[in-house]
Amino acid sequence: MSAGTITLTNGSAIVAGAGTSFSTELTAGDFIVTVVGGVSYTLPVKTVGSNSQVELVSNFTGPTQSGAAWYAVPRVALNMVTAAMVTQNTEALRGLNYDKQNWQQLFSGTGIITVRLPDNSTYTGPSWNSFTTVLEGKAAKGANADITSLSGLTTALTVAQGGTGGTTASAARDALGVQYGNSSGTVAQGNDVRLGTVNNKSGGVISGAVEITPPVDPSGNAASLTVQQGKNNTGDTMGNALQMSVANGYNPNAGFYVNSIRGYWYSGSWQLGGARGGGANLQSVVLGIKGDSSSPTVSWSFNANGQATGTWVNNSDQRIKTDIVIIPSPLAAMKKLRGYSWRRLDSGVTGFGFIAQEVQEVFPDAVNNFGQVMTMEDGSKVENVLSVDTTGVSAALHHEAILALMDKVDLLNIQVMELMEQK
Numbered sequence: 001m002s003a004g005t006i007t008l009t010n011g012s013a014i015v016a017g018a019g020t021s022f023s024t025e026l027t028a029g030d031f032i033v034t035v036v037g038g039v040s041y042t043l044p045v046k047t048v049g050s051n052s053q054v055e056l057v058s059n060f061t062g063p064t065q066s067g068a069a070w071y072a073v074p075r076v077a078l079n080m081v082t083a084a085m086v087t088q089n090t091e092a093l094r095g096l097n098y099d100k101q102n103w104q105q106l107f108s109g110t111g112i113i114t115v116r117l118p119d120n121s122t123y124t125g126p127s128w129n130s131f132t133t134v135l136e137g138k139a140a141k142g143a144n145a146d147i148t149s150l151s152g153l154t155t156a157l158t159v160a161q162g163g164t165g166g167t168t169a170s171a172a173r174d175a176l177g178v179q180y181g182n183s184s185g186t187v188a189q190g191n192d193v194r195l196g197t198v199n200n201k202s203g204g205v206i207s208g209a210v211e212i213t214p215p216v217d218p219s220g221n222a223a224s225l226t227v228q229q230g231k232n233n234t235g236d237t238m239g240n241a242l243q244m245s246v247a248n249g250y251n252p253n254a255g256f257y258v259n260s261i262r263g264y265w266y267s268g269s270w271q272l273g274g275a276r277g278g279g280a281n282l283q284s285v286v287l288g289i290k291g292d293s294s295s296p297t298v299s300w301s302f303n304a305n306g307q308a309t310g311t312w313v314n315n316s317d318q319r320i321k322t323d324i325v326i327i328p329s330p331l332a333a334m335k336k337l338r339g340y341s342w343r344r345l346d347s348g349v350t351g352f353g354f355i356a357q358e359v360q361e362v363f364p365d366a367v368n369n370f371g372q373v374m375t376m377e378d379g380s381k382v383e384n385v386l387s388v389d390t391t392g393v394s395a396a397l398h399h400e401a402i403l404a405l406m407d408k409v410d411l412l413n414i415q416v417m418e419l420m421e422q423k
Helices: 075-108 128-135 168-179 330-336 355-361 391-422
Strands: 005-008 014-018 029-034 040-052 055-056 065-068 070-073 112-116 122-126 211-212 223-233 237-251 254-268 269-278 283-291 297-303 340-343 350-351 367-369 385-387
Touching: 005 029, 014 297, 029 065, 040 330, 040 391, 065 297, 070 075, 075 128, 075 391, 122 128, 330 355, 330 391, 355 367
Parallel strands: none
Antiparallel strands: 005 014, 005 065, 014 055, 029 040, 029 070, 040 055, 112 122, 211 223, 223 237, 237 254, 254 269, 283 297, 340 350, 367 385
16 A cells, blocks of 8 residues: 555546655556545556646546545556456457357258367367258158057067057957956956946945055055045135145155155146155155146256255346346445355255345345244254345346446556557
């Protein structure tokens, strides 16, 4: 830090010093660096009048400030920093140009293409056009070209292959009947006598709950699967909705207990109501949604350590928002937030990111208190655990900070060019 303090006046190019040695520490073309209102200013010096007064290249645009600390930066040092930034920007632009050319080759090229990386190393591989050329005509729809439409089948698909063992419709039905020990009536025909009984008791429509008891677990605890008429959250019957729950279930293959898993079928979609582990502990719960035949199955996995995996998409349409304001002073805000690594006291899991209390000081609306109570590994409890929207804060703040830095780089480049023209 240079000696003394300085006074800056908005709209003036004159810098007054108190206890300063401008004549010793500065020459024309050097820079004064100071912080006013939390914002750093780099001011080029035009002339040095005395130890207590210098004239800047241009008028000061910030707020008037007296008694500000400052330090001198030689012109050569700042020129070296600017030159390094220009070199790095050039390297980045070259990488972007390579990336654009690579994508163009990938989409429009034919056969084997060469991809060039920013370090001038290369990689060769097939273009997308070559894949489509190779796959053209393969597995096309139509008789004998799609496994869903086989005709003239002379060799039957066995049960092990997913077939019935029959080469015709009647043979397939007979094969199913023999498979299930009922040659006179088959499941495929819909007239199997077993369809009219439950637990060896004849009946027609089953109006009550049906309980199926699978094998007991190794400790002798019985498991149960219950299917009953669905009810909503208030306990009201939901007509044809289906509710399914598993209580005290044991999976002999996976070796864990499921104390409670409950799902509801609402108008063509399946909703998992909840799950918790017991015994050897449930490691994760998967929430899945199955669409129609043209849609894939999507799922989200919720793990016992508190981590979740899946694809999450935030609604960000401008039409559903109001009070849209660009983050002010992003560089100053960046200095108030630090990145941390940690180990969770409730699960031992390692994590990375922000601390909610620090984010709350800068962006209070990004932090929520849902009244959550968490139990730590030592049995202690933490009440009113804070939750933070780290994704939104990081994306918005980092983007605006980068834009602010780009503005500073542009300004420095202009100033460097002006200084070079003055020589």
